[in-house]
Amino acid sequence: MKDVVKEPYKYGFVTDIETEKISKGLNEDIIRLISSKKEEPEYLLNFRLNAFKKWQQMKEPNWAELGYDEINYQDIIYYSAPKQKEKISSLDQVDPKLLETFDKLGIPLTEQKKLTNVAVDAVFDSVSIATTFREELAEHGVIFCSISEAVKNHSDLIEKYLGSVVPATDNYFAALNSAVFSDGSFVYIPKGVTCPMDLSSYFRINSGDSGQFERTLIIAEESSSVSYLEGCTAPMFDTNTLHAAVVELIALDDASIKYSTVQNWYAGNEEGIGGIFNFVTKRGKCLGNRSKISWSQVETGSAITWKYPSCLLLGEESIGEFYSVALTNNLQQADTGTKMIHIGPKTKSTIVSKGISAGKSKNSYRGLVKMGTKAIGAKNYSQCDSMLIGDQASANTFPYITSQQQNSEIEHEASTCRISEDQLFYLQSRGIEFEEAVSMMVSGFCRDVFNQLPMEFAAEADKLLALKLEGSVG
């Protein structure tokens, strides 16, 4: 098989912009400083301090199939923001360099160029730069803004829901995030409203020595629905950058939230130097009856991915879904999956996970399906498929199943396949280029998941996988 020239990570540029950074390290004073910079109310400062206290007593988890050098939490900058004029009232006042950055990333923000069918919240390092279509959304009563703004303007909702799905003490990285979270997106869909357009957050890490700790909170009131997209990129640095986000979703009676992610953080180079350490806690609570939360994710980036978007199925007949494609290449490591916790009766969950491992990478699916004592008539279906490319990559599946309710069903299927030379030859002998043949087979493998993604995202994901795999076979 042949070698193909690799296309470099095309989002690896750094924006040269004056930033305001606080000093390295983590202690109570730093947390107070972050909180005061954001002019936060006292309950939030207490939330942070409490989380920090708990975090200090916690141990970094080591049960995942991951190997990495110890993270020095005192060597990280916990707040970094591009310097801007004090108060920004419109996009015209945003530093053109920032607008240009997002332009280059394919996320134009200005009035003339902005995407027409998606509202975007653009987050640069620790702060949200701009949110488009706010007025249009406001007409429907939809709130879409940065979480910092929500703290100021919708404090009641923040106080009520922040930490209600992922408690500050949930796990090591969630506690860290709760202590130092900088910015992120906030979405509120009022009762009976179908959000008129997709909402999207775009996270950009720019600084090499800062961590990114964003926090997203989405609340869907009774009979409302929203589709939310998340994208992420970072420059190429030869150091590792820590990203520890928390996402909380709440769906009330008959509400539905669809959360799609295309994660393309910088993955490090072929020798495994650099790249993002991605430790993320994502969880949705189907609080209401017949509510639905659907996670779909395409994970292609990061040196390390540790991520288990989960659903707590409380409401009767509530539905949880998890559709995932995780691709690892070179020396990337991913340990990802989901948790479906069935608490209410007649709750249903579906898990479809596709792991693709190329190069010398390591790709594990780890999932938990739990049927609680009251989950009468609950059902789960899980399907975990792995595809190996080359002979040095590894794939693992760790399904954990516990059931306390006899009258419930759990179904699990798993498979592993390898792209064979004969399959490739067959496609090539029909005039299809080698790289295209590989990508056809990979996207064929991922079809069940891509079908769940919003249209533009699916095409994007397809291209992204092809790009990530270039030169990996041979």
Place this chain on the structure above:
Amino acid sequence: MQTKMKESEPILEVNNLFASTDNLPILKGVSINVYPGEIHAIMGRNGCGKSTLSKIIAGHPSYNITKGEINFLGKNVNSLEPEERAQSGIFLGFQYPIEIPGVSNLEFLRVSTNARRKFLKQEELDTFDFEDLVKEKLELVKMDSAFLSRSVNQGFSGGEKKRNEILQMALLDPAIAILDETDSGLDIDALRIVASGIKKISNNKMGIILITHYQRLLNEIKPDYVHVMSDGQIIKTGGSDLALELEKNGYEWTDNFVKEN
């Protein structure tokens, strides 16, 4: 041995070809020339090297050419990638078409057809135009359009797989088609359908090599030349009656042949 004078240039010239896999010699000096409009049959026992010959002509990466050359339309293709050979008009119909889960047959056929069309400087077809074309070609092999929405060869019966191969041949309109045991695993009806498809696709510019064990395909498609292969060499070449003799006497009969040329 072809002695007849030809007016045109050969489509395919295989010259004294030696090839091996894992240092094991498989082909030991094969020569064969195919001119426009000709149908050649290559017969021989299992393991004689006839399937290998077809894969090497198509560019399979597992085999190394150690000596000799393959010229296609006057150009040496020894070092071309399989996709380059396919685009320029070499078609291999597989004995065992492989299943490719998840890849839609329609999309596969379209990408493949467009790769060939691009080479021929013809306009590439979008999904709608392609569907029109493919439906017309489906008739040739009496395939139902339901095949198009399935994954490539997945869950196809043996006969369906072979018909899918001939459908590809029809779409790609090759300069030379090498059909490796296209008749194996087919019942009589399916064999007739496949054979009639091949005949309809063939024309006086196309060369065809049929690799087969049996006479029955050759009853349907009469070859101009029959070559008998044994141990990596062509040991005898004759007209269509050679196949009949083989049918009558079995391969043991050929064991006595002294290698010609």
